[in-house]
Amino acid sequence: TQLLEQSPQFLSIQEGENLTVYCNSSSVFSSLQWYRQEPGEGPVLLVTVVTGGEVKKLKRLTFQFGDARKDSSLHITAAQPGDTGLYLCAGVEAETSGSRLTFGEGTQLTVNP
């Protein structure tokens, strides 16, 4: 059983379109992070959300943490080919020592010119 479920697993869109990626769980998280990974490289942190209902924006990317801190979404506006990559959500469960970061399986995004 996957602690963090991401959907969709694959997404292929045209440049200029909008998209939303979801990260869901039945567990409560003290914090949740989004990473972007390009082929041959390690994941790079995009954002951390820690408060239920929190919304953070990073240029065309909008991140939201669910009110109950069990889910999160990533919305990209006017996607560009440079947004292509594997998007990973990762969280620290609230009922733990806080030392373990668990990853979802990722959403592979392809933005076609």
Place this chain on the structure above:
Amino acid sequence: NAGVTQTPKFRILKIGQSMTLQCTQDMNHNYMYWYRQDPGMGLKLIYYSVGAGITDKGEVPNGYNVSRSTTEDFPLRLELAAPSQTSVYFCASSYSTPSGNTIYFGEGSWLTVV
């Protein structure tokens, strides 16, 4: 700015061989981690350490061992390599708990067991 450095970058092992993946960080981080990533998938935590002399199992520790004799180094040992251990391995570090702290990843080590 070295950050997290892993070696080797690529390695091919025969079934039953053993090897050590080296990881060092120069940011004086207390927490270090080893993850593995299978093609097109997320990362699975193998082992982690919250400080020198302290290590704990993650989600998939079987077949691996670690040690943390210094703050800087966190080697991952594979004993009796198996084809199921073919994967990309990432070492990472953070100053403190991953909740609210940035985790920095190395560039990965590609391991193939044949």
